Amino acid sequence: MGRTVYSPEYCLQYLEQYASKEIFVIGLILGQTTSARENVIHLARTPDEKSSESASETSYPLDKPESKTLDSVSEAWVADHAKHVTRMLPGGLFVQGIFITSDEDIFEDPNCFSKVKSIINNVYKAMSANQYMYGNCPYTNERLILHMSNSTKVLTCKSIEVGSGTKNTVIKPVEWKFLPKAQQWQRLDCYYEFDDVYPVVVKKSGISVKQQFQQILESAHKTIETSIMFIDGELKDNAEVLEQLFKKKKSKTSSKTSQQELPKSMNVSLFVPFENALPEAVEYLECDGSIHFSGVVSSSVFMFPKATVSETIASVKQDIIRSLASRFTMHCDALIDDNLLPEEKVCFNEPPRRVLVPVGSLYLCDYLFPGEAPAEALLSVRELLDLQITEADVVCDVETPADTSEFDALDRDASSEELLATPQEASQFMYITGICFAMFVLIVSIIIHYYDSIVEILSKILAKS
Template identity: 25%
Template sequence: MVKAVIGEETRLSSTEDRLSRSAIPAEVGLVIGKLSSAVDRGFVFDLIPTPNNDAGEPACSVMEAKDERKKSSRSKSQSSDASSLSIDSDWVAEHARQVSRMLLGGMKVVGVYVWASDSSFKNSTMMVCQAIKGVADAVQHLDSASDEALLIHICYSPRRWSCRSCLLGSSITSSNLRPCDLKMGRVLSSLQRFRCNYSFNLRFPICSVGESAAQTFTDILRQQLANHAKDLRSANALIDGNLVHNDAPCNTDGEHEVELLFPFMKDAHVEAFSGKDVAGVLLVSGSICSYAYLYAKEPVSQAVDDIKADIIRSLRSRLDIICDEAEEDLISPNDNSADKEDMPITKLVLCSSTKPFRLPLPRRVFVPWLSGTFICDYLQPSESLEVLKDRCIELKLMENPPESSTFSEVEAEAPLLISKSFWDAVSVSAASSAENLITERSGKETRHEGGENQKRSGKAPNIAIMVGALVLLLSVILGFVFYGWE
């Protein structure tokens, strides 16, 4: 467990000033930061308040005890001592899930903060622990599992800050809370930035109905992305052209380039297909721009781990976004009543779909945040940059987002997910011609590409055969000329 926590002085002071001016009795929000086991410290970058729920009600409020309301003889101070907090843990967890998707490597939702009086906070330990547990479970899907979280209490009566480290487990109680030192300092200005451009070309098998009666788009990708994450974590890395082989800190300033190196191994795609009745193949290809932020005293190996975690989080976030659009039950392969052409791709049972399709995944856009750092969001092909500004305001990440001209669109082309038949994917000759016959699915319309491109591609094999025949004929003639007279 971390024994000391350093918070960004400017952001924590700004939060305290805002809460003091608002005069609200209670507030709950997320702690954005990092817990580093390498230096045994925690870092707090910012505190993000949880917005009101869909009904317009705050996520945290003060609730007086029912028995105290009936006893008018008691003083106001005695009544306030019995008050407790009411926290909408599910809404706080959903807010954490949305915010976690927008954070980069080295930045996580590491806990919750509570603005409340000392008596209300003490009377609500179980409620606060439930909120911490909900937040930890919500972000676990995107971030690597952590065994602890932070709880920051901002008390206004009397005015003071306190921090506790919470051990995560199947259940969280007051016994899991341990006090730790909270100090103010310059954290954001000491962060070092690492960048990696990661290109990938992944193949995932689609089993026939006999192998899996309900193998959906979501099932395949989530399973195979988990397998790819294991391979990614085992990759070596170069930082600024130097192989990372020790745990020394990085002493140079500026942005550092990271390159991932995968070991030579037997073809994993063949292993994935072996022993299965494969009906088709899902191909995910593209390039991801990844960032990670490292505290000055942390080892460079931590930056590599954060880069890898950011890549995995980005892939999973894109999958979650397109899956969030499908709200109805998944279609059954034997259900002929529904029009499968009108169904979202995320709900198709792929082994029952014979037509190939191409799906552009949401593209990543970087938004300037605090002290030269970035956050990110993902845009669908039909969305504009103005949507990003609205999301930043809605999630309380910033009150006044910067202009769209300052956003960084590093992914000019969104990563593509393509479904093909098995033989079109593994046969070289078939794959080259099938690339121009992919059906693009956009809403209810499909568009077939082919025609002149297919005709031109068909000429290449004929020319190669003619050249080979001429070379063979020339070899026979030269052999007869030089050796035929003997």
């Protein structure tokens, strides 16, 4: 049985929009692969690459695409676009391939197809560089290539395997079906709280913020992977289907809602098993400081209703780790000084917070730094997803800005320490005070012991005078 992909009808209109202008366009295919079905949610045009003189590597122009060909496309530029877009995808959604509108027949022309394979493999390698971004779909190594001819408007989709290392690439036909109605998605919301303290050990080579964040990410990944997920407060069988869970719940409550209607959202809770056994060997380190990592990650995952519980669990866990990895990368890229131990005794770092942006019938995400307005998200959506939305469409209340009151208190305490004596000064102060007190006791004791003699001597002195 051949591979079948389903997508909303507006994706066809999107392709025809560019093909009708008879211009070359390349972009990314975004979607979700489950055991039940493969769904495409959006097609995002890759922006034109600016020259190094006018823009940095990661700046995306907003101008209309200029006339170009497949040979002029930079593989690294498309891969960079894929990395930025992956940060905006909730868990369970991936870059599934690329689409092209052109005059050339990319499947018949050997040079064109060789270029397409190079682009696909470069995207795969770029996504593999950071395992915590979950850039590559774990369920399949095949990537989609969708082509629309500018002249005939004929649509062709095929798939090739990536990462195999074989020279002979197997090309498989793919049937692409457009859905006239909007696809239903099951939303799952989770709020995962972090409140951990990590030691900072500075070696000869030093340590940077990026290195320490990587250690935090590794620890968080291990913790979340071992956690147990509850859906609506209940532990579910991994083989069960999301849609079936709602039908069971509905039959118990005798709801009057339609059988086809899905709940707006399901609540997810992650519980970390308690490890009651101590390790055989405990390593003691002399720390130079500590990092208090605290906050709540908001996770909103959208799954195909016929997806299994095990696929849903994996998507929720992917979303939390991908979100952390995205924030840490963006935060480190924005730092002027990567030194972990600044001159100040207390340093406060606030990575960007998550906001939701609508794409069709579901939501993707973006990240805003402290002080940034929702309008900043509009720019990212337009540049990276080729979408036009309004500021009112951005959902900004899924995560609140960080509370800095505790940090302010710590900062005040740190500054007041300068007015206090150091431990060595304090011990010297106590030592000197002890000697003075002992001398005072000795003098009083002598006076009491020789009191009568002293009184007699004073009386004789006064009598003579």
